[in-house]
Amino acid sequence: MLNELELTVTRTIAAPREVVFNAWLSPVTLATFMRTAADGVEARNVTTDPVKGGRFMIVMVTPEREIPHSGTYLDITPFSRLSFTWESPHSLDDSVVTIDFAEPFPGQTEITLKQVKFRSEQARDGHIGGWTAILGYLDGSLMTA
Template sequence: MTEQRASVAEATSDATAPQFTITRIFDAPRPLVWRAWTEQADAAAWWHPRGISIRPGSVAIDLRIGGRYAYTMVNDADGSEYPTAGVYREIVEPERLVYTWGNPDDRDAPVITVTLRELDGDRTEMLFHLLGIAAAPGDADVYDGWDSAFDVLAEHLATVGTGGDADGAHEGR
């Protein structure tokens, strides 16, 4: 296990800040799910909701504290582009990622925390928490976009490993 932390960048949860959580259980071992979050080729396969794709060659991942990642989503219907980028704040392989997320020019970018927990039978529970954006199921925006992306992740895991999404539990705040 590799662990990297930035003392000034610990993710904290302010109960009054806009935020939401999505929990998923994947039929894939934790190292495979970790790889999907941290390897360029894997991330390019699923870092988008349905109806959106990733511009070929746009994914860059520098997986270290203070390292940046970037990619560009493209709307399949009209070609609109959505550049996305952030900075890694905490990395505990293979169980936890904390990073900023948003437009590359965002000054106060939201913070995402992804926690992966091993379950019996080579399954993995993923807890995805986004601090800084109010969203809820059915919003046809950020929550539903991530929820759809996790469907794409389940499909990707099924093609590279032992399965897909066993069941999805979704919590919005």
């Protein structure tokens, strides 16, 4: 079944686990990296209520349109795990993203991001590219912070 499709993206970032974890919960920081690789895409109107059951909203803006992304925090385990629903025009309503944060070496964070449930293989593959770009922007934003 297509809704059983999933993806996993990993990246090691040269920043402490606490810093990387907190970047996902701060609307200011989230706005700096929550965008895709497409030219001219940026995140606006970013809000977070970082408690279990709290909501977040990210509007990705392209030159042609606005694409809303939102969700509900399911698990916030400080510095080790973040899980939330992922609601976007490109995902199934019950899609879930889980991010695990590990510290293989002091001052480095390994992120393992997993998302489950997609409309199609093409949608999943598009999300692989999107999440890979987002983790790259996260890495870049923390290097300049």
